[in-house]
Amino acid sequence: MSGENTARTEVRIVGAERPDGLELRTLGLAVRGLPELRVTGLPPYLGQGWARVLGLVAQRLAASGRRAPTELELAEDVTVLLAVDRSGVAVLPPLGFRGPVNDWRRDLLVRLFPEASS
DSSP states (O other): OOSOOOOOOOOEEEEEEETTEEEEEEESSGGGTOOOEEEEEEOGGGHHHHHHHHHHHHHHHHHHTSSOOSEEEEETTEEEEEEEETTEEEEEOOTTOOSOHHHHHHHHHHHHOGGGGO
């Protein structure tokens, strides 16, 4: 061994219940020079699925090599808006989305992970 640090940096998704719903956030992206991601106001039934969504967003963000692109494509015809705020980067519906945000969150989850609809 050359003595190099070969340990991989882990990105974790953590959650907390808040009065307006669940809050999920990443821990570990900042070590790589990237902003931490977050989503707030999630209905509890979307918590586990959105932990997977945040993991995918974190993976795509790290692969993009950019600090925080405005929009990020997760799959064909599946895009999210990344909005920088004081707490990191919020994952939001794409520009032009009309309708309830929780409908978008549920639809996004099913489009990315079809097995979630079972």
